[in-house]
Each structure stands twice: as structure tokens, then as C-alpha cells.
Amino acid sequence: MLETKFYKSIMIILGLFLTAAGIKLLTVHSLTFGGTAGVATLGTFMTEWSWGILFLIVNLPFFVLSIKKLGWTFSLSTFLCILLISVISDLMDFVHFPTISPIIAAMIAGILIGIGVSFVLNSGASLGGIHILALYLEQKSDINRGVSLFVTDFIIVSSAVVMFGFKNAFISIIAITIASFLTGKLKSTTKTSTSVYVSGKTEPVRNN
Template sequence: MSTIKKLLFVLLGLVITSLGIKILSNSLLTFGGTAGIATILTYVTNISWGVLFFIVNLPFFFISIQELGKWFTISSLLSITGISFIREGLDLWIPAFDINIILATVIAGLLIGFGVTFVLNNGSSLGGIHILGLYIDKKFGLNRGIVLFVCDSLIILFAVAIVGWYKGLLSIFCIFIASTIIGRYKKSPIKEMERDQEEHYLRQNVH
């Protein structure tokens, strides 16, 4: 797959994921992973979600640069920066709106699931738990969808004290939907990049 096409798919994934997170926030729900951590921190600080999301993800890049490669790490860093800006922009472009909370849970889960899948399957990630999931998938062959669901559910438990049990359970259901999609349609971005590098090497040495 060409680099430009991959970049377009990653960008599409960032926009779709940002919209899903926007719907969750609008319904006072939350998500797992570093997105959930950033959301929780917005309740106790005056720092914006985008800035917090970027900061929270930084430690995970030490794992990425050592285990998943330089280019994957750079791509993920760009995706983190991109979704931070897109998410902030959606708050400016899309006003608050009312939607049934259960419907919001399902729609957000679908959007985040397919959005993250676009990002992951095209050689990038949204940092944090996604990097951890890819590392465990690569190292031990454990489905990254399962890793994401378990880790995200644990993080949600900490958010329950803020959003309440009902919204906490709905948030877990949203995570379940998203994680199921991610696990179902997964590819290995690491193998994709290795194959692209091999094809590039062969093209250079044919002549």
C-alpha cells in the first residue's frame, strides 16, 4: 500500500476516533487507556484534553522506540499530536448536543473501534495502551483486542468514582464494542512495515 494512501487512512481514523471521543464526553461518559486517563484528569485540572492526552502518552514511547521500531514510534507520535489537535478542534466546530446515552455508547464504540483500526492497520497507533497491546501481540501472540479490553476496563474502575456506576458500566460496554472491532479486523502494522521495507529494498536493487 502506498505511503500516501496509508497516511489518508490514518487521518481518517484520527477524525473518526476523535468524533467518537467527542460523543462520549458530550454524554459525560469516558473511555479507557490514555484517552480515559486524560478525560479523568480534565475533571481535576484546568488543562485541556488534548494537552493531557499528549503528556500521558509520552512514557509509552520508550517501549515503542525500543521494541516496535523508530518509524512506528515517529508515526505514532504524529498520530498522538494529530488527534490532540483534531479533538480540540471538534469542541470548537461542533456544539454540545443531546443524544440518548445508550445510543451514544453504541455509536461512540463503533466510531472508536473502526477509527483505531484504521490507525493501527496502517502502521501507526494512538499511543499508550495501544502500543502496549501491539507489543504484547508481537511478543506473545496475545490478541491485542483482549489486551485493550482488560486494561481499559481496569482504568474505567478508577473513573467510576467520578462518573458513577451506571455511566461507568456504559463506558465499559463502549470499550467492549471498540475492542471487539479492533481485535476482529486487526492486522500487524509491524509486519506491514517490514514487508514495505523489503519491497522498497528489492525495488532499489533490481536496477
């Protein structure tokens, strides 16, 4: 039991490092991503604040929603992951990322993020953000989480068109597509169940 928890903790930390590296690679090449990570990335170009600080701030409203609707256990593990990746991302500022072709950068970033997020999810944790809202809407109103994520990602990428131009926004979609594909393919073969509090009762959410 202890060994299993230790292994999952290592996989989560590794996943957070890979995800942070992927996001940093996108930022260096004026590319963005979906979800709250994308919102934070756009914010770095509009303010002097770091991605880590912005990511933490952007996720706070979703964290409050998570506490009220999805329960403390899920919310605390999610908050710890958000806090860790915020710190790791800021540490990435001291790492030199070479400038390469934006398309290649998007592909590499998509792979890093896809694998990193999969490590986190398969270990029973979450990076929160839009995923919390999507999960709540699916449980509360039977709105498919894929639809919610697509709509929010579309809005974020559309905003990137204004800031970075159509070309960079289109290239950003490459990273989102690869990451989404890998996240779907690299699901854990072991079924896990996480209890979330929805509408006054506890319900299991299964990762297949």
C-alpha cells in the same frame, strides 16, 4: 507506490477524525473509554486541561518505551498520530455535540472509535499508549496483549465508577465493547508487517 502512501495517509487522517469525534461524544456525556484515551478523559474532569494536551502527556512515557524497545520507525509514526489526534480533538471543542441518551451516545461513540482505529491500524500506523506496553510485554514476557489491555481498561473503568457513578461507568463499557469488536472485525485483508526492535533484535509484527 506514491498513490498507496497518499491513500494510507488519507485513511489515517480520517480515522483520527472519527476517533476524536467518538471520544468527544463520550466526554460530553460524562462517559469514558479504555487505554490512555480513557485516562485523558478522566483527566479532563479533574483539571482544566484539554483532552488533547492530556492525551499527549499521558502517552509520553509510552513513547519513550517505544523508542527504546520498538524502534524509531514505529515510534515516529505513532508519535505523529498521537500529535495529530491531540490537535484534532482540541479542534472538536469548537464543534457542538447535541446531548442525547448516554446509551445511544456510547453506541455511536463505540462505532466511530472502532472504525477510526481500524482505519489507522489497517494503514500501518498506531495510536500508541497502552498498546505499546501490551506489544512490548507480549514480545518480552509472552503476556497476551489482550490480557494487558483488559487489565488496564478494567482499572480505568473502575476509576470511572468513583468519578461518574456505576451507571455511567457501565455504559462506558458499551463503547469499549463495540469499538473492540469492530477493531477485531475490520482487520485489513492484506497482511502487513511492521518491524519492531525487541530485546536487542528486530522482529516482525504481523497484522492479519
